[in-house]
Amino acid sequence: MTLARTWSVGLAGVQGAMVEVEVDIAAGLPGVVLVGLPDAVVRQSVDRVRAAVVNAGGEFPTRRITIGLSPASMPKQGSGFDLALAAAVLAAAGTLRRRAVDQLVLLGELGLDGSVRAIRGVLPAVLAAARAGHRQVVVPLANAAEAALVERVEVLAVESLAQLVEHLRGATVLQPYARGPLPDQPPVPDLADVVGQVAGRRAVEVAAAGGHHLFLTGPPGAGKTMLAERLPGLLPPLDEQAALEVTAIHSIAGTLPSDAPLVTRPTFEAPHHSATMAALIGGGSGQIRPGALCRAHRGVLFIDEAPEFPRAVLDTLRQPLERGQVTIQRAAGSATFPCRAQLVLAANSCPCASAAGDTACTCSPLERRRYQSRLSGPLLDRVDLRVDLPPVTRAAWLDGLDAPEPTTVVAERVVRARAVAGERLAGTGLALNSQVPGRMLRERFAVPRSSLRLAERALERGALSVRGFDRVVRVAWTLSDLAGCTVPGPDEVAEALGMRLQRSAA
Template sequence: MTLARTWSVGLAGVHGAVVEVEVDMSAGVPGVVLVGLPDAVVRQSVDRVRAAVVNTGGRWPLRRITIGLSPASMPKQGSGFDLALAMAVLAADGAVPAEAVGRLVLLGELGLDGSVRAVRGVLPAVLAAARAGHRTVVVPTGNAEEAALVDGVEVLAAGTLAELVAHVGGVAALPRHTRRPLPPAAPGPDLGDVVGQTVGRRAVEVAAAGGHHLFLTGPPGAGKTMLAERLPGLLPELDEQAALEVTAIHSVAGTLPPDAPLVTRPTFEAPHHSATMASLVGGGSGVIRPGALCRAHRGVLFLDEAPEFPRAVLDTLRQPLERGQVTISRASGAATFPCRTQLVLAANPCPCASAAGDAACTCSALERRRYRSRLSGPLLDRIDLRVDLPAVTRAAWLEAGSVPEPTAVVAGRVHQARAAAAARLHGTGLTLNSHVPGRLLRDRWSPPRPALALVERALERGALSVRGYDRVLRVAWTLADLAGRTVPGADDVAEALGMRLQRVAA
C-alpha cells in the first residue's frame, strides 16, 4: 500500500484540533516533502523519524514520500507529531497494518534511538481527540497519567517506537493505562503563622470570600508576603472542570508536576519584578506559551514589590483582569488562555522602605511621587481592597495570650460566605461577588438607600469612580456574607469603602 493515514493533535493555546497525517509514496528520486504549514520543529522531525525507524531495526523506504498535515491552513508546531509521522510512513510502506494505524491518535516525540519522549500539552490534546470522537490514543509513558484524566478514552502508553510497532502488528499489545489515585495535596503555609496583623488577616479573608483583588502596602517585615502566600489555602479546592482547565494550562506551559497529574488546589504564582511582558502575560517567538497570569488561573497571582515592575508590563494586566482571558496574537496565529485570577499586589510605602517608618524615611517628596506613579490609576481602580499594614509591634510579636486563627478555621467561614453568594447568584451563571456586573448589582442587589449615603458622598466628591462605586458594593456584599446577613448594612458599606480608600503609599 502506498497511501496511509493516522491522527495527531495540534494546539493553539489550550485548545486542540485533530490533525490528519497522510503519507503517500510514489516512484521518483528518494526524498521527503512535508506540507501543511509545519514549523521548523515539525520540519526537522523527518530526520528524527528516519533515525528512529532505522535504529529500532526498521527500514526507511527509498522512495519519494509526501507527507500532508491536514487541515493545511492550520499552523503545526512542536515535536508531538513525530510518532504519528513515523507510523504513517511505516504503514504506507507496508511494514505495519494501515487499518490499525488509522484508528489511533498518536502523540509523542521520538529520540534518535527510537525512544518515545514526553511532550507538552497532552491533556488538551486528548480532550480535543475525545471531542472529535476518537477513543484510542497513544502517548509517551511520561504523559500517561495526564492523558488518563480524560474519561471515555483508552490510553496506551508507549516507551519506544518498537513497542508501538509490535502492538500495531499484533505481536505484543501495549497495556491500557488506568488512572491511579491522586496523592493527597501537601498542606500549604498556615495563616496561624501571621502574628499581629488583624487588618491584614481580615483583608485576606474578605479577598478569599469574594474573589477580590488585593493591594497590600506596609514597611518591610509587616507580613505582606506571608499574607499573600496564605491566601490560596483559604480558597476552596477546584471542582473537576476547573481542575482540568488549570491542569491543561500547566501542561501546555510545561510546569505540570510529574507526581501530580491533576492540579486540584488553587495555584500561586509569584514572578520576580524583572519579569518581562511575555513571561507575565504569555507569548514567545515560536510556540505561544501561557505566562504567570494564565498559570495562576483559578488561583493567586502575587506581584511583590509591585512598583519595581515596569509600568507597561503592569498595565497589560488591566484588560485580562476584566475579561478573565487573554488573547496573544502573532503573525502565525493567535492563542487564547483563560486567566480568571486573583491579583495581589504588595509595595513598600516609599523607595527607601525604612522599617522605622516615616520618621526615618530619607526619600524626598519627588521620589515618593515617582514611586507611587509607577502604578497607574486605571490599574489601581481595578483593585477592590487596598490595605495599609502597620509595622508589627513588639507587644504583638511577644503576646502569648491569644493564638491566631489557623487557615482551617478561616477557610470554613470563607466556604460559608461563598455558598451564600452562590445561592443568591443562582441562575445568573456567576458564583462570586467580584464577578457580578455593576448594572446587575445595582438593579437587583443594591443595598438599602440609607446604607449607601457614605459611598454616594465619596462618589460626589470624586474620591470614587463609577467602577469604584460598584466594587465597594461587591465588597459590601462579601462582608455581609461573612457575617451571615442577607443584605449589607451601613457598617458593611462603610468597611468596604474604608478598605478601598486607604492610602496607597505615604
C-alpha cells in the first residue's frame, strides 16, 4: 500500500479553507474512488488528470486508487483541485518523492494535453494558505500576478504538468514568481463634463464625502448617468486591505482583468434592468458566485431605470445594504460576501419621460404615482439623498462652457471631509458618517436641538420616519465636515432635509 498527500484550497464565499488531498494506491481491480463531498466538476477531474498525466509523458497507475479530500464534511467545488490530485497520484505511484509534495499547496485546472489553466479565486485561496502556515504555492502562470499579491508566500508559476513534474524531480528549478509594478490606472470620467446641474453635482459630492446612498430623478438627458459614473472618481483610492477584499471578490466572480491583478480604485457596477435576483445579489446553480452588489463592494452600485427592475429584485437590496454583507444559502452550503457599497438609483419622473420635464408631460397623476410606486417605500427610506434634476436649459449649457470644477478639485474636498469624520469617529470602528448608528448619533454625536427644529417638525407631521430623521442628521454631519464646521448648524440640517424630501415635495 502506498499513500501520498498534498494540499489545495476550497472556497466558501471569499473565505478559503485548506483541503488535504490524500491518495492511496493498493492492489485490486483497477479503478478510482473519489470521496469527500466532491461536486460534478471535481468528480470529472479524475478523467482530466488521467489524460493529462498520459499526454504529459507520464504513466497513470492501473491499480485501485482511493482519493480522499479532507475535511470530508466540506463541499468541494470547481476545477482548482486538478493539479493537486495529479501531484498526489504521481507521488503515490512513486514518480515523485512524497516529501516533495506533502507540504506543497497546488491550485490549477488541467487540460487534457497536460497544460495548466487559470482558475477563479486564486487570491483568497493563497491568503488561506498563508494563514495556515504554508510558504509555497503552485499556481497557473496566468494567475501568478494575482497570487504574488500575498506577502511571505513563494509563488511557483507553471504552464504544464510536465514542467511541474520536472521541478519536483529536481531536473529543473522553477524560480519564484517576482511581483512586478502595477500598471497605470486609466483616467476616470471627469465631473467637469457635467453641464449645469448644481444640485446634482452637490449631491454626488456629499454622497462621496459621507458614503450616503443617492436617488436621482429627472428627464432623459438631465445627466443622471453621467453624475453616477463620476461618483467613483470622487472616492479615495482603496487602502491595501480594501484592495485585497475587492480583488478577492472579483477573482471569485471571474471579472478580474488579466493585466490588472489588484483593484486599487472603487469599482462601478451598473446591471441592466433585466438582471435577476441571483445576478444582483449573488448565487448560481453550482458554485455560489457574487452578484453585482458584492462586486461593487467599496464602490458604487448604479441602478439605472430603477422602476423597470422587478420590485422583488430591488427589495432584496434592503437587508444587505444595512448589514454590509450578504449570506446566500444553498442546500449544499452557504457563502457570505461583503457588500458595503454605495447605492445610486436613477429614474425618470414619469413613464413618458419627456425631455422637457413636467412642462411637456402627458402622464396623468395616477400614471405618475403608479410609476413612482414601483420603488418600495422601505427601500427608498434607506436612501439618504434624493435629488430631482431639472432639464438642462440653453442658459445652463452656455454657462457650462466656463469649465465647472473638475473631479480632482472636488475629490480633494471629499478627502478633507473624510479625514475630519475619521478623527471624530476614531475609536468607534467606523469611518463614515453613513455608518454611525442612530443611538450613537443621539448620545455621542448629538446635534443641538436648536439646529434640529426643521427636522423635528418634519418628523411630527409624518414627512420623516425615525430612520429618515437619523439619516438627515448623518447627512448634516457630512455637510458640516465639508464646510469645516465643528457641529452641524441650522443651515446644514435644512440642506440635509431638503435633499431628503426634495423628491417627495416634487
